[in-house]
Amino acid sequence: MNDPSGHDRQVWPPAPVPAWQDPSAARRGGDTTAPPPPVTAVAKPADPRGHWFLLAVGILLVGGALLLNGYVTNVVGETHAQPPPATDRPSPELERARRDGPVLNLTAGEPSSARLPARTVALTFDDGPDPAWTPKVLDALKRHGATATFFTVGSKVAEHPELARRIVAEGHELGNHTYAHADLATVPGWRLKLELSLTQKALAGATGLHTTLARPPYSSTPEAVTAPQWESLKALGAEGYLVVLTDLDTKDWARPGTRRIVTSSLPAGDKGAIVMMHDSGGDRRQTVEAVDLVLRELAGKGYRAVTVSRALGMPSAHRRADGVDLFAGSALNLAQRGSATITGVLSWVLLAAGVLTLARLAFFAVLAAAHAHRNRGGRRRKGRAPAWPAPPPVTVIVPAYNEEAGIQATVRSLAETDYQGELEILVVDDGSTDRTAELAAGLGYVDVRVIRQRNGGKPAALNTGIAEARHELLVMVDGDTVFEPGTIGHLVRQLADPAVGAVSGNTKVGNRRGMIGRWQHIEYVIGFNLDRRAFELLDCMATVPGAIGAFRRSALVALGGVSTDTLAEDTDLTMALCRAGWRVVYEEKALAWTEAPTSLGQLWKQRYRWCYGTMQAMWKHRRAVLERGPFGRRCLGYLGMFQVLLPLLAPVVDLMAVYSTAVGDPLPVVAVWAGFVVVQALTGWYALRLDGERASALWVLPLQQFVYRQLMYLVVIQSLATAVLGVRLRWHTVRREGTFGGPAAPAPPPLERALESH
Numbered sequence: 240m241n242d243p244s245g246h247d248r249q250v251w252p253p254a255p256v257p258a259w260q261d262p263s264a265a266r267r268g269g270d271t272t273a274p275p276p277p278v279t280a281v282a283k284p285a286d287p288r289g290h291w292f293l294l295a296v297g298i299l300l301v302g303g304a305l306l307l308n309g310y311v312t313n314v315v316g317e318t319h320a321q322p323p324p325a326t327d328r329p330s331p332e333l334e335r336a337r338r339d340g341p342v343l344n345l346t347a348g349e350p351s352s353a354r355l356p357a358r359t360v361a362l363t364f365d366d367g368p369d370p371a372w373t374p375k376v377l378d379a380l381k382r383h384g385a386t387a388t389f390f391t392v393g394s395k396v397a398e399h400p401e402l403a404r405r406i407v408a409e410g411h412e413l414g415n416h417t418y419a420h421a422d423l424a425t426v427p428g429w430r431l432k433l434e435l436s437l438t439q440k441a442l443a444g445a446t447g448l449h450t451t452l453a454r455p456p457y458s459s460t461p462e463a464v465t466a467p468q469w470e471s472l473k474a475l476g477a478e479g480y481l482v483v484l485t486d487l488d489t490k491d492w493a494r495p496g497t498r499r500i501v502t503s504s505l506p507a508g509d510k511g512a513i514v515m516m517h518d519s520g521g522d523r524r525q526t527v528e529a530v531d532l533v534l535r536e537l538a539g540k541g542y543r544a545v546t547v548s549r550a551l552g553m554p555s556a557h558r559r560a561d562g563v564d565l566f567a568g569s570a571l572n573l574a575q576r577g578s579a580t581i582t583g584v585l586s587w588v589l590l591a592a593g594v595l596t597l598a599r600l601a602f603f604a605v606l607a608a609a610h611a612h613r614n615r616g617g618r619r620r621k622g623r624a625p626a627w628p629a630p631p632p633v634t635v636i637v638p639a640y641n642e643e644a645g646i647q648a649t650v651r652s653l654a655e656t657d658y659q660g661e662l663e664i665l666v667v668d669d670g671s672t673d674r675t676a677e678l679a680a681g682l683g684y685v686d687v688r689v690i691r692q693r694n695g696g697k698p699a700a701l702n703t704g705i706a707e708a709r710h711e712l713l714v715m716v717d718g719d720t721v722f723e724p725g726t727i728g729h730l731v732r733q734l735a736d737p738a739v740g741a742v743s744g745n746t747k748v749g750n751r752r753g754m755i756g757r758w759q760h761i762e763y764v765i766g767f768n769l770d771r772r773a774f775e776l777l778d779c780m781a782t783v784p785g786a787i788g789a790f791r792r793s794a795l796v797a798l799g800g801v802s803t804d805t806l807a808e809d810t811d812l813t814m815a816l817c818r819a820g821w822r823v824v825y826e827e828k829a830l831a832w833t834e835a836p837t838s839l840g841q842l843w844k845q846r847y848r849w850c851y852g853t854m855q856a857m858w859k860h861r862r863a864v865l866e867r868g869p870f871g872r873r874c875l876g877y878l879g880m881f882q883v884l885l886p887l888l889a890p891v892v893d894l895m896a897v898y899s900t901a902v903g904d905p906l907p908v909v910a911v912w913a914g915f916v917v918v919q920a921l922t923g924w925y926a927l928r929l930d931g932e933r934a935s936a937l938w939v940l941p942l943q944q945f946v947y948r949q950l951m952y953l954v955v956i957q958s959l960a961t962a963v964l965g966v967r968l969r970w971h972t973v974r975r976e977g978t979f980g981g982p983a984a985p986a987p988p989p990l991e992r993a994l995e996s997h
Contacts, residue, residue, distance in 0.1 A: 294956060301585075302894060304578035309902035311394040311419050311575070333469045337462045341484040341513050342551065345476025352461075353551055355486075355511030360537055361547045362387040362504075362514050362530070363485065365416055365454065368395055368402035369519035375527045376518045377409060383534040385544035386410045388483070390454040393418035393438030395519065397575035400445030407446050412546035412556055414452035414483060415439065423455040423471035431474055437571065443560035444568025452547060452556045453480035459488045459515070481556070483547055485515035491526045492517050500529035505536060513547065582898075589895045592888050593915070599881060600922045606773035611929050614827070625735045630660030633731055634792075635714045636704030637666045638697050642718030643673040645834060647682060649718055654684040657724040658731070662686050665704045666718075670694025675718070697785070698801040698808045705795055713790045719834045720786045721749065729829035730789035740794040740821025741813065743771055743780065744787030744829035745930065751835070755842060757939045758947045759835040760932075761923060769926040771825040779873035780823035782853075785809040787831035794821055804859055807852025814860040817870040827930065839950060846951065850958040853882060858962075887959070889952035916941050 329337070332350055336343060340354035355361060362380075367373045367389055380387055389406050391413055396403045406413060417423065418437035421430065439449050453475050458468065461484050475482050489503040506512035514533075516526050534544060548556045560568065635653050639646055646666070653664050664687045668676035680689045692703055701715060712734055714727055726744065733742040745768055751760040767784075774780040783790075788809070795801070798815050805811045817823055836842040857878055863871030899908045924934045 298890065298894065301581060301891075302898075304574070304581040305585075305894065305898040307574060308578040308582040309898060311578075312902065329466060330469075333464065333466060336469065336472075337464060339461060341461055341486050342547065343461075343472060343476070343482040343484065345473050345482060346479055350476075355513060355550045357509045357511050358540070358542050359511040359550045360506065360514060360542050360544050361512075361550045362516065362533075362544055363390060363414075363454070363483065363547065364388075364516050364518040365390045365456075366395075366420065366520040367391055367518040368399050368406065369523070370399055370402065372523040372527060373399075373402050373518045374405075376523075376530055377405060377411075379527060379530040379534070380411070380544075381409060382531070383538065383544070385534055386412070386546050386549070387544065388412040388414055388452065388547045389518065390414035390416035390452070390483070391438070391442070392416050392420050392519070393434075393441040394575055396438070396441040396445050397572040398579060400572055403442065403445040407448065407557070410546075412452070412548060413442060413446070413448065413450045414454055414547075414556070415442075415450055415480065416454055417456055420456045422457050423474070424457075424465065424467040428474065431471065432478065435475070435478055435480070439560075440564055440568040440571050441575070442568070443564040444570070444572040447560055447565060449558045449560050449564070450556050451479065451481055451558065452483055453478075454483050458484055460485055463488075483513065486512040487514045489514065489516050489526075489529070491523070491529065492520060494522065494525055497525045497528045497532070500525055501532045501536070504529065504533045509540070511550065513550075585891050585895050588888055589892055592885055592892055593911075595880070595885065596915070597918060600918060603769060603773040604922050604925055606776050607769050607926070607929060610772035610776055610825070611827075625737075627731070627735045630658065630728070631712055631731060631734075632661035632663070632710040633658065633712045633714055633727060634663040634665060634704075634708035634710040635716060635727070636701060636708065637664065637679075637716055637718055638669055638700035638704065639666055639671065639675050639679070639718035640669040640694065640697070640700070641671045641673045642675045643671070643678055645719045645721075646675050646679050648721050649716065650679050650682055650684065650687055652721040652723075653716065653727075654682070654687060655724070656722065656727050658727040660731070661710070662727070663709055664688065665690060665707055667692065667700040667704045667707075669696065669700040696803060698803045701808070702800040705792060705800055708792055711792050713792050713795070715785065715788050715790065716831065717786045717833065720746075721832045722787070723830040723832075726787070726829045726831060729826050730787070733824050733826050734789060734791065736822070736824075738822045739824055740791050740816045740819070741780075741783045741823045742789040742829070743783040743823065743825045744789075744831050745825075745827045746784050746786045747830060747832050748835045749832035750837060751936075753837060754939060754942070755837060755839065755947075756835055757936060758943050759842070760936055761940060761943065762947075763835075764930050764932060765919075765923050765926045768825075768827065768930060769922075772827070772929075774874075775823070775825045777869065777873050778817075778822070779870050779877065780813060780817065780825070781874050781878060782807070782810040783813045783823060786833045787829060789829075790816075791821075794819070805852045805855035806848050807856050810853050810856040811859065814856055814863070814870075814874070817874070818860060818863050818866065820868075839946075843950065843954065846954045847957060850882075850954050851961055853878065854958055854962050857883075883955060883959070886952040886955035889948065890956075893949070912944070916944065 336350060336352065339352035342353040344351045344353070362385065364373075364376060364387060368391060373389075376387075386409075389411055391403060391406075393415075403413065415435055415438045417434040418441065419434065421434050423431050423434070426434070435453065442448055442450060455468070455471055455475065458464070464472065464484070472482050487504055487506065489500045491500045500516075504514045504516070516530070517523060518526065537544060546556075548554065637646075637649060637653070642649070650664065650666060653662075656662065664684070666676070666679040666687060666689045668679070668689060668691045670691075670693050676689050676691050679687065688707075690703060690707060692700070704715075705713065712731055714730055716722065730742050730744055733739055746763055748756060748760040748763050750756050771780065785808070794816060795812075798812070798819060801808050802811050802815070813823055836845050857875055860871070861875065864875055865871070896908050896912065899905075920937050920940055923937050923940060927934050927936060
């Protein structure tokens with residue numbers, strides 16, 4: 240941001256000293272023949288570029304976090320009932336496996352299996368660890384002095400490493416249950432290996448251990464193994480795992496009742512058995528209650544409850560992880576927890592942004608309706624609006640730099656106004672290198688005076704016009720803008736109130752035939768003119784646009800003229816007037832037709848300057864937040880929230896929308912998006928109705944969400960980066976197309992009459 244003291248002005252060379260500050264300055268008059276002094280070439284500062292790389296890296300990191308979290312959450316679910324084995328004739332080894340024990344050694348050439356010895360039970364728990372239920376299961380096991388085997392999901396180990404450490408510390412055993420609870424019978428080979436490898440890394444990062452035990456999700460007893468499952472079991476064996484199925488599947492995931500779970504857990508006679516339960520995946524209250532009852536009954540029958548390895552008389556399934564796996568596992572676990580946190584935060588951000596956007600649209604629509612209703616009665620906030628006894632004299636100032644494409648249309652619309660009072664039109668040619676001055680003077684209007692000066696920037700041209708003005712009431716208009724015949728009268732009407740220091744007019748897009756023009760037309764009506772109705776009622780008008788505004792000369796003189804501190808001189812000036820105690824109002828009937836950019840590149844240049852200049856003005860007037868009156872808190876708070884913060888969060892909204900569509904049902908995302916478009920369309924319809932415009936323009940609104948909106952938030956990102964990095968931004972000139980240079984009228988006559996009816 241610029242130094243608000245003005246000691247480091249970066250936009251243009253210093254403005255010439257206004258006449259009211261320099262008593263020796265003589266009036267220059269209307270000389271149109273003397274060429275401006277030569278302009279010294281100034282090196283153009285480059286826009287910052289590195290932040291785009293940082294933005295891309297940031298988006299990739301956030302996208303990666305969302306993908307990781309989506310990978311996990313999209314496939315993790317409760318265990319479901321498995322279909323019965325296929326009726327096709329199985330292979331001989333599968334037939335043998337279905338008859339054999341639940342522990343399969345498929346690492347060698349010939350498959351082998353094992354069963355637990357008599358009066359030995361290995362309680363196994365799948366799908367954890369879970370912060371709600373795993374500690375309760377561990378507590379129950381501890382009370383009975385029993386140990387168990389936990390087939391853990393790698394992503395949950397990464398999310399709750401302290402539970403994995405507690406499992407190991409209390410003498411229990413860990414097994415591999417894949418990283419994202421994937422059905423290994425339906426995934427390709429690379430995915431199977433990835434699931435196993437990631438889980439091992441998660442275990443290493445949490446406990447420093449690997450495991451040699453594995454149980455595929457959605458598995459059960461050996462006799463329930465299908466042919467596809469058998470192939471996945473062999474793949475597990477090829478990876479060096481001892482596959483552990485079950486003798487007794489309690490189906491506790493279906494929550495059949497505590498008593499049924501207990502009954503399903505007790506082996507017949509004195510047989511040994513591996514019992515399958517679950518410590519995660521839903522409400523496991525029945526499972527926790529059943530563990531206590533099962534262990535009590537087994538103890539009464541002389542059973543021991545131990546881990547699978549101990550039950551089989553094998554060495555521990557745990558193996559020490561090496562340093563590389565420890566580091567990789569720690570990084571994976573950190574990334575998993577970080578991705579969950581980022582996803583949660585972004586979900587709340589998305590919700591907050593949606594609520595704020597909808598609330599803003601509704602609130603501003605209500606205020607706009609109140610503004611329109613009040614104006615229909617010809618009343619302002621306090622009593623009936625005062626009126627001039629006779630049309631007061633007015634000076635119109637037209638700052639112009641290389642405006643030959645449209646300057647004649649602008650001057651002609653001003654000179655041929657319906658205004659009945661004395662009118663002075665000053666065209667300040669700010670060192671143009673084209674025929675702007677010659678064309679303006681060549682029209683031959685007696686009330687038009689052309690002043691030529693060395694290029695000093697728009698504020699300098701405006702200050703020259705203020706110094707040269709003969710009248711107290713000033714109207715400022717850009718050199719690419721055309722007024723309706725009644726516009727000056729509507730503007731001046733509001734200045735009859737002595738408390739009003741400035742009046743914002745109603746800017747319309749004249750070249751709205753192309754898609755970009757239509758988008759800007761909607762933005763001007765909804766985003767600018769609708770907002771200004773609300774701003775007037777809230778006493779927090781942020782900008783009287785340079786295209787059309789009326790001011791009191793005495794108010795501008797008291798402020799020292801138009802400041803050169805920012806690239807948004809209109810916003811800077813408006814904020815200064817509000818801080819000085821002047822009211823700034825909006826006159827919707829004061830119509831001005833402006834030429835909008837016709838390409839994305841030209842639009843980028845214009846909005847980049849606007850956005851950056853607005854940030855400069857916000858920084859310059861930041862102390863207004865602490866001052867008395869509503870302006871600072873309302874205006875700067877609104878701009879900070881809706882012009883800076885929410886646009887910065889817009890990429891998050893898009894990213895979350897893509898993420899939600901990719902990992903879940905896309906219908907809710909489409910429904911929410913459609914709902915927002917409908918709300919915007921309703922607001923737009925009302926705004927267009929207030930402005931006397933056709934609602935048919937709204938057909939481009941859905942398309943606006945896919946190009947125009949992204950361009951606008953990228954502009955905010957670029958502007959903020961420019962400000963933070965301290966880059967000196969130059970004035971971006973937009974190429975003029977001469978929209979109003981032809982003989983056709985710039986606007987259909989019925990428009991103003993349509994506004995009169997509202």
